[in-house]
Amino acid sequence: MILVTTALPIEAKPLVSRLGLTAIADEAYPVYKGEDYVLVVTGVGALKASAATGWAMARFPGIFAAINAGFCGAAPEVAGLHEWVYISSIRDKASGRLSIPDILQKHPFREAALLTVPTVVKDRIDWNGVVDMEGSGFFEAARKFVSPDQISLIKWVSDPLTGSIHLEETSRAYAEGLDPAVDFIRQWPRFLEGKMDKAPEELVGQVEQRLKLTSTQRHYVRKWASGYLARGGDPGEVYRLLPEAVPASKSQNTRIFESLKNVFKN
CATH class of the missing domain: 3.40.50.1580 (Nucleoside phosphorylase domain)
Known part of the structure; x- marks a missing residue:
């Protein structure tokens, strides 16, 4: 809608x-x-x-x-x-x-x-x-x-x-x-x-643009996002957690990543 x-x-x-x-x-x-x-x-x-x-x-x-x-x-x-x-x-x-x-x-x-x-x-x-x-x-x-x-x-x-x-x-x-x-x-x-078929790729792209991710973290984000969307997850829940700009501190970056992990896996 x-x-x-x-x-x-x-x-x-x-x-x-x-x-x-x-x-x-x-x-x-x-x-x-x-x-x-x-x-x-x-x-x-x-x-x-x-x-x-x-x-x-x-x-x-x-x-x-x-x-x-x-x-x-x-x-x-x-x-x-x-x-x-x-x-x-x-x-x-x-x-x-x-x-x-x-x-x-x-x-x-x-x-x-x-x-x-x-x-x-x-x-x-x-x-x-x-x-x-x-x-x-x-x-x-x-x-x-x-x-x-x-x-x-x-x-x-x-x-x-x-x-x-x-x-x-x-x-x-x-x-x-x-x-x-x-x-x-x-x-x-x-x-x-x-565009829906491209949704996992676009969602992952938004996460990668707004967080500093290691190669391992990028791998997990791609895996989690595909499963999340396949289960009918709302991309809006993910977008709401993303900052407007890449976090300046590592601790803030980690906190946001962990919050995303909880959304993807629930």
Whole structure:
């Protein structure tokens, strides 16, 4: 199952219709679910996006990938009004943190860097990319459960960084221009399923990139990972233990390796 998040109901409504989703009552957030997708309306802001994404990942354990779709602002020289763009990197303005999804699938969109800001941008800023208020929170939360190649952000330019939109006109244009996004969302599961046979290799590759392993440890990781995935183990459990960068100390490296060993062998 794939998680789709939007910040606003106006972004979610046409997606719900096009993907054939049904509202689920009595949840912590507005939730719409189908056989292959679950859509959650997170609310505006990186903190809300992070909280809702983490909640959804835990609430629906069958999720193996996540996509954020919705509005963004962009200067005319960056992207055209009402154009879809594929996010190639995410900079959180408040923290300065940079996140980079792995773009492995071919797509029809212009690629752009995303700046996630804490407040509405009402004028041009010094940024050669698109701007939103949720992307960094979504990505950082999703990254705790799945690998970067299983996370995508596609954004629709709703305004040229004016901070305001004409609600009715924007809603209509968004719904009418949804085809590229829906096509991508529908094709993505097939692309990801095609990668499943490579899952042990990719999982081991992520471990080897983020830990200092001896040749013996690498041998055991490959052996453990194959068995773990064959038993139906969740790769997200492994990814959650991996550090963002190789540990500086041997003791920290060893602690993480032992934690991975426990996950693989249980």
